[in-house]
Structures are given as structure tokens and as C-alpha cells.
Amino acid sequence: MNTSGLNGVMQNATALGEKSRACLNTFKAWVQLDSSNLSPGQQLSVKYFIVAVILFFAQILFGMLAATQFIFPGFLYEILDFSVNRMIHINAMIVWMLYGFIGCVYWFLEDESGTDIVGLKLGNLAFWVLTGAVTVVVLVYLLVQIGPGKDSSLWLINEGREYIEAPRWADIGIVVVMLIFFYNVVATFSKGKWSGIAGVLTLDLVALAGLYVAGMFYMTNITHEQYWWWWVIHLWVEATWEVLVGVIMAWSLMKLLGVRRKIIQTWLYIEVALMFGSGILGLGHHYFWIGTPEYWLTIGGFFSALEPIPLVAMVVHAVYDSGAHAFKNGNHPALAWIIAQAFGNFFGAGVWGFMHTLPQINMFTHGTQWSASHGHLAFFGAYATINIAFFYLAIQHWRGDVWMGGNSQNAWRWKWALGLLNGGVVGMTIALLIAGYEQSFIERAVEGSTWGGYFAAQNHPSFQSAMNWRWFFGLITFAGLILLIWDLLTIGKGETRKAPIIPVEE
Amino acid sequence: MNETPLPLWASESFWKKTAIWVTAGSFLILVVLTFDSLSQTSAGGKRVPAYSVINKKIDYQYKEELHKFMPVIGETELLFGKEYTEEEARQLVDLGKKTTQAKNCMNCHTLLGNGAYYAPDLTKAWLDKGWISKDVREDMMVKFLMDPEKNARTFGSNRKMPNLKITEQEAKGVVAFLKWMSSIDTNGFPYNFKTINAEE
Amino acid sequence: MIEPVALKDFFITFFSAALIIMAGGSYALLFAWSKVNANFRIKIAAYVAYAVLLVAVILLTRAAQFQGYWLIISAAMVIGYFFAPIGIWHLCVKTHTDPHYPITHKEHQE
Ligand code: HEM
Ligand code: HEM
Ligand SMILES: [Fe+2]
Secondary structure, eight states: OOHHHHHHHHHHHHHHHHHHHHHHHHHHHHHOOOGGGSOHHHHHHHHHHHHHHHHHHHHHHHHHHHHHHHHOTTTTTTTSOHHHHHHHHHHHHHHHHHHHHHHHHHHHHHHHHTSOOTTHHHHHHHHHHHHHHHHHHHHHHHHTOOOOSSHHHHHHTOOOOTTOOOOHHHHHHHHHHHHHHHHHHHHHHHHSOOOHHHHHHHHHHHHHHHHHHHTOOOOSOHHHHHHHHHHHHHHIIIIIHHHHHHHHHHHHHHHHHOOOHHHHHHHHHHHHHHHHHHHHHHGGGGSSSSSOOTHHHHHHHHHHHHTHHHHHHHHHHHHHHHHHSOOOOSBHHHHHHHHHHHHHIIIIIIIHHHHTTSHHHHHHHTTSHHHHHHHHHHHIIIIIHHHHHHHHHHHHHHTTSBOBOTTSTTHHHHHHHHHHHHHHHHHHHHHHHHHHHHHIIIIIIISTTOHHHHHHHHHSHHHHHHHHHHHHHHHHHHHHHHHHHHHHHHTTTTOOSBOOOOOOOO | OOOOOOOGGGSHHHHHHHHHHHHHHHHHHHHHHHHHHHHHTSTTSSSSOOGGGGGEEEEEEEETTTTEEEEEEEEEOOBTTBOOOHHHHHHHHHHHHHHHHHTTGGGTSEETTEEOSSSOOOTTGGGOGGGOOHHHHHHHHHHHHHOTTTTOOOTTSOOOOOOOOOOHHHHHHHHHHHHHHTTSOOTTOSTTOOOTTTTO | OOOOOOGGGHHHHHHHHHHHHHHHHHHHHHHHHHHHSOOHHHHHHHHHHHHHHHHHHHHHHHHTTOOGGGHHHHHHHHHHHHHHHHHHHHHHHHHTOOTTOSOOOGGGOO
């Protein structure tokens, strides 16, 4: 290559850089967000939210690609195979939800501790390191995809373990970033003041990060490997994440409804007791068939039958609160998404979880679209919803605490986004339920789970039409997401009415 | 502040202690069970056989007295015509296991029922009738893994496994891994599975 | 030891399991509501929901062929779902007991 060619490339690169900067400026001028409304911690927090939304978009995009391949197996064959699309789909989900949670914590850290964040600069650095690492990981997933059967592949490309595929180098990076985050939380509370919320949050983060480490090791013995793998997945979503959401909810309800701290904290402890009391040993429902001893059938069956109890407790409490507190609040989309969370958690985790959790029936539903049906409704219902609710709280404050009501200009957008997203996911859940029912029947029970039986179930007309319906409702979900992003960028723009301020009783 | 005294069972401190004790207690039980489960499932035990089980014939049959399907380990039945020592067997299975992770098998297939649902479960793949007969099985599996597109067996679904650039040695490792995995006692999952041995 | 669900009982298993949780949730909801709003019809609806739960537990117990200590799960559901909402309600009342309570939010409106 001659120098003029190189110069040309350089010039192009500079031009591209300038162009994108210009684009960014136009975008900033268009969204009209005033960051002086945000505290320093909140400025860091919204960075996490922005990446979360981008990854949410990636999740749905790759979910659509994977769903298309169920209908047209030749689609992107040997370019972006199902395995790649699915890996990005579920990895993006885990990562965006974690970004959302970290963002939420940074959002209220100053308020809850009553002081400045101790390591704000470090926190910002950690954000950029993590985001850079996530970008590299995704690029490697897309461009390299697979490697030879050696340790180096697990270190550099991917570990090939559902949900926690990230290569080992990224695992270590993630742990370092989490430690920085954890340091920030603990040091800030120590400098300011501790509270019950702070205590639960801190211990929960220790558990959450510790569990991740449990899933970092390679083992030849697949029974041992899956044993630890479920520690991460199950003890995350059915224990530590639920409690983290409890903490975020506790703080939000204190601010949104003005509930007294003492009450909130008592209920947070009650929730921890119920969640951990049922969820930790509920882990047994994943140890039925992976080679582990028979006593797990009983333990898993018994404790997962208890898992819906905390959800029922929330129902009772919500009714009590709605009677005791006037539901006056100036952020209707956030409240609507919190209500969606209550329903989503109850149905996705409680009802859908219990339907296939007893070993007598899990013997047939295990590893079918049944799990996917439950997985979609539970993850969306319990964790996507609460994150979206918080995005609305954040954007309201960013806009200067303007009124965001059902009667606002362009309120149709958040209402439609709410309807399309929830309707789309429920539709997909039902389609997958039908597919899973058929699969457990034909593949598992009648054909005895042979390869022939697997394909007999996949080729069945009811399965195929279920896959078409899933695709259709996926598109609805996708449309809802695009509308949601548009709404988040524009809601409250030009609104002058202020939201009422609800004082917190201490 | 003049607080009305709350009954103990409704006080913050009571629930704080309860939360701590319930969590600690559940976790402690889990840790104890984990030690027990890991020791009961280490390779070479009753539930998870030693890797050298790849030298043996493996079957899966309904046991009336145990009320469930169980792996049955029979007489010698060499894999690729070679008798492996325990260490050689471990290395081969290890290569296979690592290959399944590096190639991301689990994001299309399920292993022990966990993973993705785009392709068949691999728990008892070694015993599947899809490999036609025991004489051609090993050879067919290796060829299929190395070039799944040309040796595609789609059962009328048009779904084809992509070429994952698996080498011959890796393919043999994967076959050994699958053979070993099919010998694990999975409490009767999958139910009613008829093996390649059934018609003989 | 477990006895896997028979093929013909698949539907009833899923259905009764879902019904247990939904009836349990409805009973909890209606029970709490009947406390907020002293209308006897709500109270009756709550007990109807609980009766549905009872039937669903029986159906599930039979479909999933519970025997021996598995029956503990059935018993736990029958007893637990009846008393849990009551206990939680009492807990709500007691934890919210306070001389300054209930506050009104009237003064905070626009
Ligand atoms: C918000 C909470 C929950 C989330 C996000 C969630 C998510 C998931 C996901 C994604 C899977 C599929 C895992 C895989 O890829 O193999 C799964 C499996 C499972 N879940 Fe949940 N879950 C939740 C709560 C529950 C509850 C409360 C129960 C029981 C009452 C439950 C019972 C099960 C069972 C039995 C399986 C295993 C399915 C199989 O055998 O393949 N889940 N869950
Ligand atoms: C456009 C919308 C979506 C489409 C088309 C879609 C499609 C898919 C597909 C094709 C799979 C692979 C299932 C298989 O292995 O057979 C999958 C898995 C999964 N998706 Fe989605 N998805 C969508 C939205 C979502 C959302 C909103 C969530 C949760 C927030 C979610 C969570 C999951 C989870 C947890 C799994 C793994 C399930 C399991 O292994 O059991 N997806 N999705
Ligand atoms: Fe679980």
C-alpha cells in the first residue's frame, strides 16, 4: 500500500469521525435533554440505561433472526447460525438487565446514603471498560463464532454455556468491574449513612457476584458443570435478582408513594425471608435429571411449590397499600410498568413456573419449548418491566421533573408501547406453550425422546403453526420496543407542568 | 417520636433476624447437600461412571424394581477398536467436552435436557436408533460431525447442522463424550427411550 | 420415588397446577379486598376462590399420582394458601400501625 492510499484512509477516517460527531450533536439538539437536572451519580446511571436500551434492541433483533430460522432453516445458514443468534439473544438480555440494575443503584446511591459517590471517576472508568469489553465480546461472537476444542477457545471466543457464554477473559473483566461497583456502593454508604435498604443491597450484591464466580470454571464432568451452572442461573433469577428488584422497588415506592421507611424496610426483610427461604432450595427443580441424587426430586418439588408464596404476599400487600395510600403520582408510564411487573412476575414465575416444576410432569416438559414459554414470560414479566419502569423515572427527572400523565401530549406512544410489548410477549408465550405441550406429548411421552421423536414433534402442523405465531408476536414485540425507544427519547419534551412532589416520611 | 409498641412478629428487627436466619439456614443446607451431591456424582461413582466406561457396552432399560429407566453397563465393547486406560479415556472425553463448548453445541441442542431447542437432545444420542446399527454407528457419527451438511439427516425438517470445522480427533472425542454421557444415571429421564439395541 | 404423569393426564396436570396458583392469588386478592371493603359478597367470592383451589389441589394430587410423603405438598398447599393471606394481612395492619398513620396525600396534589 502506498502512502497516498494510507492518507486517503486516514482522511476518510477523520471525515467519518467528524460526520458522526455532527450526527451526535444533531441528535443531542433534537432530544433536548438537560443533564444539569441530574446529580453526578445519576449522570453515570443514565449511561448504563442508554447501553441497556441498545442491548435490549440487540436482544430482540437477534431473537427475531433465531425465530425466523425455526421457520426457514436455510435463513443465514452458515453465516449467522441459530446458535450464534440465540447466544446473542440471551446474552444481550442478561447483560442489559444487569446494566439496568447497576444504573438503578447508581441512581439512588447518593440519595440513600446522603453523600456523594466516593469513587465516581472510577465508576465512570468501569463503565467504559465494561462497555468496551461487551462490544469486543459481541464482535467476536459475530465474526469468530467458534474455535477448536481447546482451552484457548474458552478463554478467547466463548465458553459455550447457555446464558454465561462470555469467554473467560471477559468473565474476569466483569468480576473486576463488579468489584469496582461494589466498592462504590459500600464506600459510599460507609461515608454517608447505612440503612436497611443499603444492608440488603450490599449483601445481595456479594451473593450476586459470588455466584457468577461459581460459573466460571471448566469441568470435564458434565454433571458437576451443570450443577454449578444452575447455581448461577437459578440463584440469580429466583433469589438474588428478585431481592435486587425488591431493593429497587423499596426505594422507588418510598419516593413514589411516600411510604415510611420503617414499613418499607420491614417488608423488604419479609420478602428476603420468603424469597430466599423458597428460592435457595428451589434450586432442586434443576437437579432432577442431570445425574444428581434422587433426593433432589423431593427437595426441588417441595420448595418450588413454595416459590409462588412471596408473589402471593405481594398481591395482598399491594391491595393493602392501594387502600392506605392515595395513588397520586406524576409518572403514569412508570406506574403502569410497575403494575405490569406485578402481573408478569406472578404469571411468568408463579403460574408458568409451577405448571412444569413438579418432577412428575417435568420429566416430560424438561428441555422443550415449555421452558422457553416460561423463560420468556418470567424474564420479561419480572425483569424487563421493572427496568423499563425505572427508565421512565429516570427520563422524567432528566427532563426536569415534568408531568408525565395519561393525558399528556403524545401519551398514545407510551400506552401503545406498553400494549404492544406486553401483548407481543404474552402472544409469544402462548404460542410457545402450545408448541411445548405438543412436544412434551409427542416427543417426550409417546416417542420416548429419540431423534426421530424430536423431529416428529418439530414437523407436526401444530408445532409449525405455533412457530409462525411466535414469529408474528415477536414482530409485535419488536414494534413495541421501537415505539418504546422513540417514546423514551421524546416523552416530556415541551411539557411545562411539573409533577407533584411527594415528600417521604422518615 | 412516640411509637406505639408493635407486636414482636411485626417489628422490623424481628424480620431482619428472620431474614438472616432463613437465608443462612437454607444456604447451609444447600452447602451440605452440595458436598454430598458432588461426591455422589464424581466420575467413577455409581451415578456417573468412570470415563473408561467408553470401553463398555451401554444400554438404557426399564428396571421394574427401581420403577424407572436406568443405564445398563455391559461387557466390553471397544470404541474405535481401542481399549483406553482410565487416563486416556479421560483425555478423550475431555477433548470432546471442550469441543462441545468451543463449538457452542448447547445453543442448538440440549445436553441432559439443558440448552436450546432447535436440535435434538444429546443425553442419549449415543444410543439413538438414528445411527441405524451398532456396526456403522461410530463411523457414521464421526463423519456426520466432520461434515454434517453432506451427511445431513434432517428427518424431513430441512434443518441442517452447520459445518463447525470439527477435526477427526475432535469428532472422536465428541463421540467418546456422548458415549460416556449416555451412561449417567439421570433418574429415568428421558422416559420410554428405546435404544439402538432394542431390536437386536 | 415418583410416578410420572400418565399421558392422558397431561392436560389436567398443567391445568390444575395453573389453577392452584391463580385461585390462590385470587383468594388472597379477594380476601385482602374484603378487609378494605366490608362487602359480604367479596368475602364469599374469596371463599369460592379458595374452594376452587381445593378442587385444583385434589385434581393435581391425583393426576401427579402423589403418594406417601408427596402428599405433604398437597397438604402444605391446602393449609398454606388458606392461612398465608390472613397472616400477611395481619402483618400489613400491624407493620403500618403508627400514631401518624394513615396520612393523607391531599395536600400534595397539584
Ligand atoms: C423471575 C423468576 C424466574 C425466571 C426469570 C425464570 C426463568 C427461567 C428460564 C429462562 C428457564 C429456562 C432455563 C434453560 O434455558 O434451560 C427456567 C427454567 C425453569 N424454571 Fe424458571 N424462572 C423464574 C421463576 C421460576 C419459578 C418461581 C419456578 C417454580 C415455581 C420456576 C421453575 C422452573 C423450572 C422447573 C425450570 C426447568 C425447566 C426445564 O426442566 O427445562 N421458575 N426458568
Ligand atoms: C421479538 C421477540 C423475541 C423473539 C422472536 C424471541 C425468540 C427466541 C428464540 C428463537 C429463542 C430460542 C429458543 C429455542 O432454543 O428454541 C429464544 C430464547 C430465549 N428468549 Fe427470546 N425472543 C424474543 C423476546 C424475548 C424477550 C423479550 C425475552 C425476555 C425479556 C426473551 C428471553 C429469552 C430467554 C430467557 C430464552 C431462553 C429460553 C430457554 O432456554 O428456555 N426473549 N427467544
Ligand atoms: Fe429455577
